[in-house]
Amino acid sequence: MKDVLTSFAGWGVNVAIALTALRTNLMRSILTTLGVMIGVFSVILAVAVGNGAQVSVSQQIATLGSNMAIVVPQPDSGSGPPRPSDRGRLTERDGQAILREVSGVSAVAPQIRSSVQIVTPGRSATTQATGATPEYGIVSNITASEGRFLTQSDIGSAARVAVIGETVANKLFPETSPVGETIRINRVPFTVIGLLESKGSNLGNDNDDQIVVPITTLRQRLLTTATQGPDDVTLIFVGFEDEDSLLSGQKEIERLLRDRYRVAKGKINPFTVRTTTEIAETTGEVTQIFQAVLVAIASISLLVGGIGIMNIMLVSVTERTREIGLRMALGAKRSDIRNQFLVEAAVLCVIGGAIGLSLAILAASIFERVAEFPAPIGLDTAIMAVAFSAVIGLVFGGYPAIRASRLSPIEALRSE
Amino acid sequence: MTTPLLETHNLVKDYAIGGEIVHAVNNVSLSISRGEFVAIMGASGSGKSTFMNMIGCLDIPTSGTLLLDGIDTKTLDSDALAEIRNRKIGFVFQQFNLLARTSALDNVAVPLIYAGIGYAERRRRAQDRLEAMGLANRLQNTPAKLSGGQQQRVAIARALVTDPLMLLADEPTGALDTQTSLDIMGIFQKLNDDGITVVLVTHEPDIAEYAARRIVFRDGQVIEDAAVKSRRRASAA
Numbered sequence: 001m002k003d004v005l006t007s008f009a010g011w012g013v014n015v016a017i018a019l020t021a022l023r024t025n026l027m028r029s030i031l032t033t034l035g036v037m038i039g040v041f042s043v044i045l046a047v048a049v050g051n052g053a054q055v056s057v058s059q060q061i062a063t064l065g066s067n068m069a070i071v072v073p074q075p076d077s078g079s080g081p082p083r084p085s086d087r088g089r090l091t092e093r094d095g096q097a098i099l100r101e102v103s104g105v106s107a108v109a110p111q112i113r114s115s116v117q118i119v120t121p122g123r124s125a126t127t128q129a130t131g132a133t134p135e136y137g138i139v140s141n142i143t144a145s146e147g148r149f150l151t152q153s154d155i156g157s158a159a160r161v162a163v164i165g166e167t168v169a170n171k172l173f174p175e176t177s178p179v180g181e182t183i184r185i186n187r188v189p190f191t192v193i194g195l196l197e198s199k200g201s202n203l204g205n206d207n208d209d210q211i212v213v214p215i216t217t218l219r220q221r222l223l224t225t226a227t228q229g230p231d232d233v234t235l236i237f238v239g240f241e242d243e244d245s246l247l248s249g250q251k252e253i254e255r256l257l258r259d260r261y262r263v264a265k266g267k268i269n270p271f272t273v274r275t276t277t278e279i280a281e282t283t284g285e286v287t288q289i290f291q292a293v294l295v296a297i298a299s300i301s302l303l304v305g306g307i308g309i310m311n312i313m314l315v316s317v318t319e320r321t322r323e324i325g326l327r328m329a330l331g332a333k334r335s336d337i338r339n340q341f342l343v344e345a346a347v348l349c350v351i352g353g354a355i356g357l358s359l360a361i362l363a364a365s366i367f368e369r370v371a372e373f374p375a376p377i378g379l380d381t382a383i384m385a386v387a388f389s390a391v392i393g394l395v396f397g398g399y400p401a402i403r404a405s406r407l408s409p410i411e412a413l414r415s416e
Numbered sequence: 417m418t419t420p421l422l423e424t425h426n427l428v429k430d431y432a433i434g435g436e437i438v439h440a441v442n443n444v445s446l447s448i449s450r451g452e453f454v455a456i457m458g459a460s461g462s463g464k465s466t467f468m469n470m471i472g473c474l475d476i477p478t479s480g481t482l483l484l485d486g487i488d489t490k491t492l493d494s495d496a497l498a499e500i501r502n503r504k505i506g507f508v509f510q511q512f513n514l515l516a517r518t519s520a521l522d523n524v525a526v527p528l529i530y531a532g533i534g535y536a537e538r539r540r541r542a543q544d545r546l547e548a549m550g551l552a553n554r555l556q557n558t559p560a561k562l563s564g565g566q567q568q569r570v571a572i573a574r575a576l577v578t579d580p581l582m583l584l585a586d587e588p589t590g591a592l593d594t595q596t597s598l599d600i601m602g603i604f605q606k607l608n609d610d611g612i613t614v615v616l617v618t619h620e621p622d623i624a625e626y627a628a629r630r631i632v633f634r635d636g637q638v639i640e641d642a643a644v645k646s647r648r649r650a651s652a653a
Binding site for chain 1: 515
């Protein structure tokens, strides 16, 4: 018990000695701390941005809709010159077949996607138009926050109506509500019937920069290039009742489409079927790699900061060789000297770490506000920052401290 | 008969300088009893400082035996030697060796840190020692604000703060003027009168005359070891 108290007292003394020594060379101490500060700052910020990217990605996956498969035609990328029959095709009838024959399917949403130019008196915008059916709203979880979404009768009558995203609305109608207004899409007049509920943006991808029109209208009025068949689509969203039917459904869709397109055995599919689960997994992996790269780069600056600490501690040991000799003469053990310099390095690192962490928290909140990108710094990140700084202190302060403790008392005392 | 405070048998310290071995201390056997006041003299390079470093446990003998308070120092590791320096020996240096930017009080308290004494007790003991040195009104002064004589008195207070058996003073008056030197010698004499053993290294013959016994070194060996005739007294300042 007495030993513990004694060593406690010793540590307190060491902190006091360290603070005195650091104050003596204030400018040097500040510059050294700056290295650790920048290192901790960048590592924490990198972790926060990485976390934010993951949050953002999972939000984006959620906006896609859950338990969904996306069927996209895939041109044959095999050898030889491309032939027309190699080009992947997908039709509305394929979608109907999927709904009819694949088990567990709740809805199919065939879509045609096309870039369009929208003009109102005095303003214009270029955006992506999705020609869709009411099922698109159900499968991908999209509703109108104002006005209404597409109905079956809009499709049947190929009505010139559009539901527009918030970004488009803000560009074309900065002050008034767009609902009921007339816009010209590729010179064709359309009536705005609704405003899409905002889905925000993820990783620089603005989900609100789009419009939705009836698939029939888009095909008849807006397509500038001819399609192969009268009911060709760009892609089909297939909604499933639950995750289990999604997993089995993916294979069933592939089998069904191979049959329908008479794909010979051994030839690759002229289409791809991806599920939201797969997309979540791959993007999750991508963001993890993204985060790892960020943290790795940031760690380099922490390493440099640590080397700075070691450099200054070596200088400090050399400058104070005589003091070390004196302390040894007065009864300091090797461990006392070692601890004194370890504490000094640790104090430098902890101060740098604390300032770096505070700056990272500040930067993250500015980042969130200005870039509208989440950069969460959790308690775990904060603890990691403190632990990181301590480890840096021990690792890079360790060598100079041990060197100091190995000095011979008489040689240290004799040094000038 | 009580054991001598310090006993050396055939003590040798060799240095290798430029491939040549120099016997800095060559086969020295002597003994110092409790309560003695010894002056170790000799020209520079005579081995007196090397001898003092060894009896102060700062330097390790090449061969021979050094018994300190009956303990054979050969058997001790660096931690045990540190403890002996802390508990049994008080050092006073020519250049005072006080920590800069540190108050007199904190300077005197340093050895107590390594003795594991708590903060309040450290301050109390350090203050007592400084007051005994006549520095009651200088407790918070840093060395830069003290005269040479005051600094040396702080250093003596520091040497005494762990109640050591022996004061080892290496040229303690070397950086002081004549009057201040006299004051410091007075302090040593008074401390010696109170029972503490004092070993003083000096090259000044008149300073050595304040000691009771004089040991003279030349070429690493003792060439004279005798009581000081007509010992001088200085009144403590």
